[in-house]
Amino acid sequence: MSIKKIDTKSLDDILGKMVETVGRSKDEIFQIGEECRQDYESLSNELKEIKLMVSNVVDENDQLELKSRFARRRLSEVSQHFREFSEEQVRDAYEAAHDLQMKLSVNRQLENQLRTRRDELQRRLFSLEEAMERADHLASQTTVVLNYLTSDLKDIGNAIADAKQKQEFGLRVIEAQEEERKRLSREIHDGPAQMLANLLLRSDLIEKVYAEKGTDEAFKEIKNMKKMARSSLSEVRRIIYDLRPMALDDLGLLPTLKKYLATIEEYNMGTSIHFTNIGDDLRLPPNYEVALFRLVQESVQNALKHAQASEINVKIEVKKDFVVVVVKDNGVGFDVSTKKEGSFGIVGMKERVEILDGTVTINSKKGMGTVVIVQVPLLVRR
Numbered sequence: 001m002s003i004k005k006i007d008t009k010s011l012d013d014i015l016g017k018m019v020e021t022v023g024r025s026k027d028e029i030f031q032i033g034e035e036c037r038q039d040y041e042s043l044s045n046e047l048k049e050i051k052l053m054v055s056n057v058v059d060e061n062d063q064l065e066l067k068s069r070f071a072r073r074r075l076s077e078v079s080q081h082f083r084e085f086s087e088e089q090v091r092d093a094y095e096a097a098h099d100l101q102m103k104l105s106v107n108r109q110l111e112n113q114l115r116t117r118r119d120e121l122q123r124r125l126f127s128l129e130e131a132m133e134r135a136d137h138l139a140s141q142t143t144v145v146l147n148y149l150t151s152d153l154k155d156i157g158n159a160i161a162d163a164k165q166k167q168e169f170g171l172r173v174i175e176a177q178e179e180e181r182k183r184l185s186r187e188i189h190d191g192p193a194q195m196l197a198n199l200l201l202r203s204d205l206i207e208k209v210y211a212e213k214g215t216d217e218a219f220k221e222i223k224n225m226k227k228m229a230r231s232s233l234s235e236v237r238r239i240i241y242d243l244r245p246m247a248l249d250d251l252g253l254l255p256t257l258k259k260y261l262a263t264i265e266e267y268n269m270g271t272s273i274h275f276t277n278i279g280d281d282l283r284l285p286p287n288y289e290v291a292l293f294r295l296v297q298e299s300v301q302n303a304l305k306h307a308q309a310s311e312i313n314v315k316i317e318v319k320k321d322f323v324v325v326v327v328k329d330n331g332v333g334f335d336v337s338t339k340k341e342g343s344f345g346i347v348g349m350k351e352r353v354e355i356l357d358g359t360v361t362i363n364s365k366k367g368m369g370t371v372v373i374v375q376v377p378l379l380v381r382r
Helices: 012-079 087-150 152-159 161-211 215-243 253-267 286-305 347-353
Strands: 272-279 311-316 322-329 361-364 371-375
Touching: 087 161, 152 347, 161 215, 215 253, 253 286, 286 311, 286 322, 286 347, 286 371, 322 347, 347 361, 347 371
Parallel strands: 272 311
Antiparallel strands: 311 322, 322 371, 361 371
């Protein structure tokens, strides 16, 4: 299958707009984080004041309760021996007991209102803490993306001498970015977003549980919320790992692939993934390592999502002048001569390999599994 050439603007212009857009996004995320911090500080101060007011009202209610008890006792005494007291003394005893009871009732209502406001502030502070953490995390991710756009992609752009090739590659970058955004959007929506929505629902439930079942049950709900938060954090970390494993820069392609495939096997129970390294265990140029990692990642994800494979074999052979990667699965297979509408995975793989002047061969038949073979010449000295 040949890739259709599409005219577009120069890669430099595209990268400039991408850098500008990501830069604005980073500023907006930072601003959101700062607004959350200001709200957090304001609500924290209000919470301190509310807690102090609750303490004062509780002390005042205790004093009023004692006074009211003595007043009711006095009124009972006067009522039982009313002939021994004047009409004015009886009236004073009644009014004193009534006034104290009314003050106590008003103060109790105030106490309930203050406690409700205190609980509401605590919930909002908890939500703001999560929002600040997410904002900091997104700002960090955006910084990584911005650095990537201003370094790696510009290096690639400088390496492309022909303006036409710059335009074509720029379009491919945009298409790949949009496809990645769609995938991330689905993963975040189905994973962390759902978990965070459940956390909000559970946080609303805690107040009801506290009111109906007491402190112990409320604490149980809080513990459940913490478990859900940990699960959400784990899912976010997995998504970040899929974006770009940091080990790729530190350890190189082979150790990172081994770790990545082991992690994917853990996340996909019932599927066996085997990794074999043949040849030299050497570092490759960064652009080669990134491209080959993405090729293996795409092939394995296709085998898991589309081929429904129960066994996947990944083999990589690094020689002096070339690298060969083979990904084989026992899945349902497909007709390679039929192009599936809306599918860009295979096209993206071919484009990545073409950038490295390599070749990719895909052999598959329905019911017979799929074999992806990538061969890339090492034209750059290591």
